[in-house]
Structure formats: structure tokens, C-alpha cells
Amino acid sequence: MQRDHKVYTGVISYISNKPERKGQERGREMYTLVVHGDGSRTITVHTEIDDRPSVHRDAIYALDKDWLPLDCMMRLTVGDKFMGTGWMKFYDTYAECETFTATEGRVSQKYALKAPLKTFQNHAIACDSWHFKHYDISKGGIQNIGQILLSSPDHRGATGPLFYAISMQLGYVGKEKVTVKAGTFDAYHFQFPGTKELLTEHPPYEIWTTADGEFTFLKGGVAGYMQTYYELIEFKDITPPKV
Amino acid sequence: MSLPNYLQRDHKIIRGRIAYTSNKPDRMGHERGREVFTVTVHNDGRRSLIAHAEIDDRPSVLRFEQLNLDAHWRPTDAFIRISVGDAFRGSGWFRFTETEAECETFTSVEGRISQRWSLNGSTPMFGGHAIANDGWCVKLFDLKGPQTQTLPRFVVSSTDHRGATGPSIAMASATISLVDRDKVTVKAGTFEALHFRFGEVHGLPVEHPVYDVWVTADGNYTFLKGTVGGYMMTAYELVELSESL
Numbered sequence: 361m362q363r364d365h366k367v368y369t370g371v372i373s374y375i376s377n378k379p380e381r382k383g384q385e386r387g388r389e390m391y392t393l394v395v396h397g398d399g400s401r402t403i404t405v406h407t408e409i410d411d412r413p414s415v416h417r418d419a420i421y422a423l424d425k426d427w428l429p430l431d432c433m434m435r436l437t438v439g440d441k442f443m444g445t446g447w448m449k450f451y452d453t454y455a456e457c458e459t460f461t462a463t464e465g466r467v468s469q470k471y472a473l474k475a476p477l478k479t480f481q482n483h484a485i486a487c488d489s490w491h492f493k494h495y496d497i498s499k500g501g502i503q504n505i506g507q508i509l510l511s512s513p514d515h516r517g518a519t520g521p522l523f524y525a526i527s528m529q530l531g532y533v534g535k536e537k538v539t540v541k542a543g544t545f546d547a548y549h550f551q552f553p554g555t556k557e558l559l560t561e562h563p564p565y566e567i568w569t570t571a572d573g574e575f576t577f578l579k580g581g582v583a584g585y586m587q588t589y590y591e592l593i594e595f596k597d598i599t600p601p602k603v
Numbered sequence: 604m605s606l607p608n609y610l611q612r613d614h615k616i617i618r619g620r621i622a623y624t625s626n627k628p629d630r631m632g633h634e635r636g637r638e639v640f641t642v643t644v645h646n647d648g649r650r651s652l653i654a655h656a657e658i659d660d661r662p663s664v665l666r667f668e669q670l671n672l673d674a675h676w677r678p679t680d681a682f683i684r685i686s687v688g689d690a691f692r693g694s695g696w697f698r699f700t701e702t703e704a705e706c707e708t709f710t711s712v713e714g715r716i717s718q719r720w721s722l723n724g725s726t727p728m729f730g731g732h733a734i735a736n737d738g739w740c741v742k743l744f745d746l747k748g749p750q751t752q753t754l755p756r757f758v759v760s761s762t763d764h765r766g767a768t769g770p771s772i773a774m775a776s777a778t779i780s781l782v783d784r785d786k787v788t789v790k791a792g793t794f795e796a797l798h799f800r801f802g803e804v805h806g807l808p809v810e811h812p813v814y815d816v817w818v819t820a821d822g823n824y825t826f827l828k829g830t831v832g833g834y835m836m837t838a839y840e841l842v843e844l845s846e847s848l
Contacts, residue, residue, distance in 0.1 A: 361635070362663035364689040369639075371848060386610065390618075390848040392639060392655045394665060397689045404655045404667050406641050406848070414611035416643060418653045420667045420684055422694070431694045431709070433669060433682035440613040440646050445671070445680045447696030449709055458707040460680065460698055600637070600659070 361603040364397035370542070371594040372485050372577060374409065377587040386410050386588070391486045399425035405484040413439030415518045419482045427493045429480040434511050434521040446521035448511070452476045455509055457523050464522065471509065471523050479528070481510040483517025485590050489569040489577035492550045495530045502531045502553060513558045515586065526557035538568050540579050541593035546571040547578055554584075613646040617825060619791065620843035621734050623658065626836040635659050635837070640735040641848070642823075648674030654733035662688030664767045668731040676742050678729040683760045683770035695770035697758065701725050704758050706772045718772045720758075730759035730775065732766025734839050738818045738826030741799045744779055751780040751802070762807045764835065775806035787817050789828050790842040795820040796827055 374387030391405040402422040409415040416437040422430040429450045436443040446459030455477060457469040478494045481487075494505045508528045511521040531551035538547040552565040563584025570576040579591045606612060623636030640654035651671045658664040665686040671679050681697040695708030704726055706718040728740050743754045754777050760770040780800045787796035801814040812833025819825040829839040 361659045362661040362689065363659055364663070365657075365665065365686075367657070388848050390641065394655070396665075396686065400691070402665075402667060402684065402686075404653060406643070406653055408612075408614075408848075410606075410610040410612055412609050412611040414613070416614065416651075418643075418651060418669050420653075420669060420682060422684065422691075430691075431684070433684070433694075433696060435651065435669060435671065435680070435682075437643075437645065437651075440611065442649070442679075445682075445696075445698070447682060447694075447707055449694070449715075458696055466698075600634070600657070603659070 363600050363602055366395045366597070366599040368393045368395075368576075369594070369596050369598055370486060370576070370592055373541075373591050373593045374485075375589040375591065377581065377589045389485050391484070393486075400430070401427075403484070403486060405486055407484055409516055411516075413518075415516050416440075417483060417517060419484050419487075421480070421482050421484070421487060423490070427479075427490065429477055432480055432482050432511070434482055436518065436521065438518050443518065444521050446511070448480070448509075448521070448523070450477055450480065455523065457521070459521055461520060461522070463519070467522065469523050471525070473507075475506065477507075477509060478505050479508050481508060481517075481528075483511060485580065486577050488565075488580065489550075489567055489575045491528060492530060492548065492567070492569055493575050495532060495550065497532055497548070500532055502529055504529050515558070515560070515562055524558075526555060529553050529555065533566075535571060536568070538578050540591050542578075542595040545576075545578055548575075615644045616845075616847055617642040617644065617823060618843075618845045618848060619735065619825065619841055621826060622790075622840050622842045623734075624838045624840070626830060626838050638734050640733065642735070642825075644823075650676075652733070652735055652739070654731075654735050656733050658765055660765075662767075664765050665689075666732060666766060668733045668736065670729055670731055670733075670736060670739075672739070676739070677725050677727060678758070681729050681731055681760070683731050683766075685767060685770065687767050692767065693770050695760070697729065697760070697770075697772070699726050699729070699758065704772050706770070708769065708771055710769060710771070712768075713771070716771065720772050720774075726758040727755045728757040730757060731770075732759075732761060734829065735826050737814075737816060737829070738824045740777075741779060741797070741816060741818055742824050744781060744799065746781070746797075751778065753778045753805075756806070759806075764807070764809065764811055773806065775804060777801045777805065778803045782815070784820060787827050789840050791827075791844040794825075794827055
């Protein structure tokens with residue numbers, strides 16, 4: 361018998377912060393995270409955004425032991441209709457995307473990289489917090505972690521999947537103890553200060569992650585026109601016992 | 604209570620957990636793996652499966668599968684990622700049309716491969732080796748036809764019995780029998796069930812032992828339980844089932 365990996369499951373609730381919908385559930389996300397014996401990790405995540413037109417996203421995303429992206433599969437449904445399915449593979453000098461979308465048809469993309477990608481944005485909330493693994497807390501301030509690729513420039517990730525490149529800015533507020541429905545955790549409070557590199561400007565996005573080195577998403581909120589809130593409501597270590 | 608118009612929840616969810624146990628005399632009943640799956644059934648009948656499976660028998664196999672069917676249960680696309688012995692083995696994306704199956708894959712053995720296989724009509728199913736996916740394969744059996752039928756050939760991600768190679772395109776079929784229609788009780792509950800037996804699987808390099816599968820009779824073909832004989836001596840049981848995340 362071989363049980364060298366660890367397994368965690370989590371559920372994130374999507375809530376509205378708009379005054380007329382304050383506290384109303386507007387989506388949910390369920391994930392299973394496997395951390396292999398060598399530190400590499402793979403997440404399987406199913407997301408539902410109910411705001412019309414609804415967005416369903418299945419993603420399977422793998423990172424190496426240094427948290428650098430290896431590959432990602434994504435499938436999107438928008439308005440309960442097929443939008444796209446694609447597979448992205450990341451190498452040191454390029455990234456490739458094989459995709460089929462309702463809008464673009466069958467597309468093969470190859471994207472040259474000046475350096476290995478530090479992170480990839482697949483739009484699952486559980487993976488938003490992983491970008492901060494590449495933030496140097498000892499230095500503080502706003503840090504640019506360089507060029508990254510997104511699966512979609514849409515704020516809800518509701519197009520493609522196709523590559524879209526931006527540079528990513530990250531900020532740090534401080535260390536706090538945070539209580540969410542899944543429990544009480546020592547947490548880092550981070551910020552995405554907002555970016556104008558998308559087709560429309562993304563509002564600032566506050567994120568709290570665990571401070572245990574796993575950067576597990578705890579809660580977050582997006583300001584501006586979005587006024588959304590996300591909270592980890594279940595988190596379980598379901599690693600089978602060693603044998 | 605009806606939803607406000609700005610919210611859209613047209614789909615249904617089927618979420619489950621399957622326990623893998625051994626039937627070998629020296630390991631009888633011991634857990635040897637597990638699988639969690641989520642099925643999304645869209646309003647027009649299309650359905651998606653996302654599954655995570657773990658086989659503990661050394662070398663361990665971890666599988667991540669995502670499979671999509673159209674409203675007629677024909678596969679449109681799929682994805683498989685596997686680790687064997689807790690090390691990366693392969694990651695591949697499949698797409699199916701009326702005339703072709705394609706696979707874009709990267710494996711630790713073969714490297715980067717693009718496969719294009721001509722098809723005479725779309726593949727009637729895809730076998731990605733998740734046990735929940737096995738339940739879907741028996742949908743190919745015509746319940747109004749003879750008791751024993753040889754299924755049409757369909758695309759599988761691996762011809763290994765544990766699905767521990769590739770992923771890449773291979774073709775297989777099976778001769779299966781409808782054994783019984785009965786009520787079945789598993790840890791997840793009691794269900795009206797169809798009991799099938801895979802007597803022979805065609806297209807594999809090594810003969811697969813007889814495989815008994817029970818699925819729900821409600822049209823969703825949700826895997827309820829199964830046993831494999833021969834050298835494998837394995838058992839599978841649905842231990843949790845829900846209709847929400």
C-alpha cells in the first residue's frame with residue numbers, strides 16, 4: 361500500500377455585498393486538493409456562479425514543488441450552455457493552450473515566455489490565494505511578480521479558455537487571526553490593488569489566506585461594481601491514514 | 604421559493620463518494636482506495652463528471668478526470684491527469700467529433716504527443732477509468748435488447764486495468780449481460796438498480812477479470828457497487844450521495 365500524499369477538501373461560499381442583496385448566496389465552489397509527497401500539488405475544483413448568465417467552471421490545475429504551474433484543464437459553461445474546454449501546459453520557455461470554444465472554435469496557442477511563469481490565473485477562488493506564495497512578506501509593499509497568464513481576461517473568467525497576459529501586482533496588509541465558518545486561523549491579509557491591464561478595470565480585491573505556508577483561501581472581497589464576498593465554509597483533511 | 608430573475612440555477616448536481624476495498628482473503632474488507640465525484644446535469648440533458656480517484660495498491664494511482672457528454676450521452680471532451688507511485692505520469696485532453704477523436708497529451712514516458720484518430724461516427728462513450736465513469740459505460744447497453752450484448756467500440760484513456768498509462772487514445776469494447784433488476788442497499792442508501800456483468804473486455808493487452816456493476820435505474824446510471832474477480836479481487840461501494848455541493 362502506498363499513501364504518500366495528503367488530501368484536503370474545501371467549500372467556498374460566494375455572497376453578495378450589494379445593499380439590495382446583502383448576504384445573499386450567489387455561488388459556490390468545491391475543491392479537492394492533493395499534495396504529493398514531493399510537495400507538488402493538484403487541485404480539482406468545481407465552481408458555480410449563479411449571477412445571470414450563470415458560470416460553471418471545472419478546473420484541474422497542477423503545480424510543482426516550488427508552486428510553479430505545470431498544467432491546467434478548464435471547462436466553462438455560461439448561461440447553462442457550453443462555452444469552452446481547454447488544456448494548458450507550461451514549460452520553461454513557452455506555454456501552450458489547446459482549446460475548443462463556442463466562439464473561437466478549435467485553437468492552438470503557443471506563448472513564448474522570457475522566464476518560467478510564476479503563476480497562472482484559472483479564476484477558481486481557491487487558487488486566487490496561491491498567487492501570494494510568490495510575495496516576499498519580508499520586503500512588504502506593492503510587488504510585481506512579473507508576467508502571468510490568465511485563462512480569460514473576463515472578471516468572472518467566462519470566456520475562452522484562452523491565454524491572456526498581464527503583469528501581476530500584489531500587496532500585503534498584515535498578519536491577523538481570522539474566523540470563518542470553516543474555523544479560526546492565523547492568516548495573512550493580502551491585496552490585489554486592482555489592474556487596468558484587463559479589458560475593463562478590475563476593482564481592488566482583498567484576500568485572507570492561512571499563514572501556515574499553504575496559502576489556503578479563507579475569505580475575500582471585491583469592491584467597486586462587483587461587491588462580492590467569498591468565505592471558506594468547510595475545510596477537511598481527508599488524508600487516509602498511513603499504512 | 605422561486606429565485607430572483609438575476610440568478611440562474613438551471614442545473615442539477617449529483618455528488619458522491621465511492622470506497623475501494625479488497626476481496627482478497629488476507630485483506631478482506633480493507634480499504635484500498637477511494638473516489639469522490641461531482642456530476643453536473645444541465646437543463647438540456649448535457650452532463651459533466653469531475654472525479655478524483657486514489658488507488659493505494661503500490662504503486663499508487665491518483666487520477667483526476669473530467670468528462671462531458673452531450674444530451675444523447677455521447678462524449679464531447681474529456682481530461683485525464685494521473686500520478687503513479689506518487690509521481691507524475693501524464694496529463695491529456697481529449698475532444699470528440701463525428702469524424703475524429705483527438706488527444707493532446709504530455710506523459711513522463713512518451714513526452715508531448717498529438718493524436719488524431721479517424722472515427723466512423725462519434726465515439727459512443729469514453730472510458731477514463733474513474734469508477735463513476737464505469738457506471739456511465741453501461742448506458743450503451745440496450746435495455747430492450749438481448750440479455751447479453753457486445754457494446755460498440757469506444758475511446759478509452761488507457762488499456763491498463765487500473766488506467767495507469769497514458770493518457771492517450773485507445774479503443775475498447777465489452778460484452779456485458781444484464782443480470783438482474785433489483786433493489787440494492789449500499790452505505791449511501793437503498794436504490795432501484797440494474798445489475799450488469801462485464802464478461803469480456805475487448806481491446807486490452809491483458810484479459811480483464813469478470814466485473815459486476817450495479818447502477819441506479821433512474822436514468823442517471825450512478826454507480827452503486829461493483830466487484831472484480833480473478834487476480835484483482837476488488838470491491839467498490841457508493842458510500843455517500845447528495846444532490847448539492
